[in-house]
Structure formats: C-alpha cells, structure tokens
Amino acid sequence: MNEVAERFLRNVRNNGVRVTRERRRVVETISRHPGHFDAESLYARMTAEGARVSRATVYRTLSTLVECGVLRRHDVGERQALFEASIGRRHHEHMICVVCGTILEFVEDRIERLQDDVCRRYGFRPLSHALHIHGVCSSCEDVARRTSPTSTPEPATPPSSDGAAALRRG
C-alpha cells in the first residue's frame, strides 16, 4: 500500500465510511495509475489484475470517493465520466485534443477571478465549475501539417462528438 493510497483511505475513514477489502483494492489500483480514467477501464484493469470485485462496487466506490473529496469527476463530452485523484492537487481546467484524446491541464487564476466577478454580478453562489476547451494539440497539429501541408488540418468529425470518442482512448 503506497502513501497516496493511505492518504485516500485516511480521508475515506474520516468521512465515516467503512474501509473494506474492495475499497482498499480500488484505491490501490487508482493510486498506482495516476491520471484520468473512466469507471469501466478501472474495472477492466482490476479484474485483469485478478481482483474479485464487481462492476457495481467499482461504480459505487468511485461515487463514494468523489463524495469523500479524494476523487474528482469530470463530465467531458457525451460519453462516460472521467475521474481523477484530487488529493494534493489544486483545481485546474482541461484542454482536450479531439484527435489523439490527450488531456492537457492548466491553471489560470485570472479566469477564476473573472468567474467570481460574474457570479457576484448575478447573485449566484458558485459551488463548482468546469472549463473544457476542445481542439487540436500541438503534436497532432504537427502531424497534420506534415501529411497535408497545403490545407489546414481539421478533425474528421466536429469536436462535440469526436471529443468523447478520443477521450475514451485516452
């Protein structure tokens, strides 16, 4: 059990939630593979690694971990939700490449401040926010430029539909 996993479980226990064998296993697997992931591939990875855990438990544990504040959930695009460890990480936004599915993260305090301004103007009390920029990352842009140097490269389908497909790969 690595340190990240222990921090996860401490946080879970502090929320009055029982630490079961299955939850430990979920947390361990997540902490061994940092980055964004979806529920289904986590489940696949766990069963591939020999864990006897049910799909329902994986989905339930992910929700629990989000509630305990150790995981963040991102609804990016039209497909399945993505999760990401949030312990020890500050809030950030995402750029999603619609070609290769890469997710770039960025922090921009000035955007956050402008959001607060807007909320104040509207008397809206913000609880959470998400900023997703869909587009083409620099390396995919390079590839496209090399293969067809005359025309501006464009993804096959609009970002709204292809973005999610790309994300599944990521």
Place this chain on the structure above:
Amino acid sequence: MNEVAERFLRNVRNNGVRVTRERRRVVETISRHPGHFDAESLYARMTAEGARVSRATVYRTLSTLVECGVLRRHDVGERQALFEASIGRRHHEHMICVVCGTILEFVEDRIERLQDDVCRRYGFRPLSHALHIHGVCSSCEDVARRTSPTSTPEPATPPSSDGAAALRRG
C-alpha cells in the same frame, strides 16, 4: 412557419441537406419554444402535438441541425444533452442552479481572451469550449435564507450529481 424557422431551414438547405416534412416539423417546434431543451422532451412535445415522427428522426435531425450550425449542443452534467438555437445568438457560457435547474447565460469577453492566451501558450488550436458554473441562483438562495435563516443553505447532494437532476427538470 415563423421567421426563425425559415432562417433555420435556409441554413439547412445551404448545407446541402434535404428539407423533409419531419425536419420542417422539428424546426418549427423548436422555434416556437425558445430556450434549452433535450431530445426526449422535444420528441414528447412533438408527438403530444400530433406530429407523426419517430424518436430516431428527432435525434438524427438534432445532430443534423448542430452540424448545420443552427443548434448548439451542451453536455451539462451527467444526463442527457441539451440543445439550444444558435442562429442570431452570440456564444455564451452557462450558470446552472443545482436547486431549481435554472440556466443563466452570461458573456465575458475577458475570459474568452484569457482562454486564447492559454491555448497559444500550449500551442493548442481551440475549436470549441464550454464553461459551466454549478451553484445556487439568487432566488433559491433567498428561499433557503427565509426557511432556515441560521445556517448557510446547501443543496442536499453535491452539484456533480444533483446538477443534472435539476437540469432535467429545467
């Protein structure tokens, strides 16, 4: 057939897409009921109004209209997609009240500019973006303050899950 519907159809035809009875009917229904809507309730409304149109056609037509640029699609939260007419409207962002489901729109050029800055820094070519702020709108805040003036009102469940539920109502 009102003016908005005609503009829709002109745009559709310009995209080399056939104008069928069903598509006309979809466009008419949308243009008679402005605001955000989801595919299922549009289908329900159409059949309730006596249109003989299939669910598949409604979904297909919505995708077509998005491709033709007359509709925008928003993946807000974990449930179904929302659509919104985009003709004659400039790009805007959304604040979603997790209590009553109201969707507030706002425009903030400075945020757009900062996004462009970030993209430039990362060599990322942006195609589209979405900024969603989940929180509590002023009137829900007022209601909560009246009913329990001692404690800061808080929605029952975190915005990530309740936001979508609220949206379904909206």
Place this chain on the structure above:
DNA sequence: TGTAGATTGAGACTCGGTCTCAACACGAGG
C-alpha cells in the same frame, strides 16, 4: 415526370450506469 439517392420509422440494440436483495464483513462496544 422519372429517378437516384437521401431520409424515415419501428424496434432491436448498445452502452454507461444503477438497483435489488440475500449473503457477508467491518468495527464499535462489551
């Protein structure tokens, strides 16, 4: 008006995710 090819409809299907409920196991209290 004829015709090629786009579009439709009914319903099966997919996919991400949730629910059910009996069996099980965590952990507080003794």
Place this chain on the structure above:
DNA sequence: CCTCGTGTTGAGACCGAGTCTCAATCTACA
C-alpha cells in the same frame, strides 16, 4: 477476542439516452 448491528458486496436484472438496421418512402434535380 467475540458479538452483533448495520453498512457493503455481487450477480445480474434493469434503466435511460442514444444509435443502428433496412425496407419503404420521399426529395430534388434533370
């Protein structure tokens, strides 16, 4: 360490949003 209340699990049925199939139909161009 043991007991017991109750939170948790697993298998698979179920759900809801959305897509696919393919024969029949319709649009729009010539």
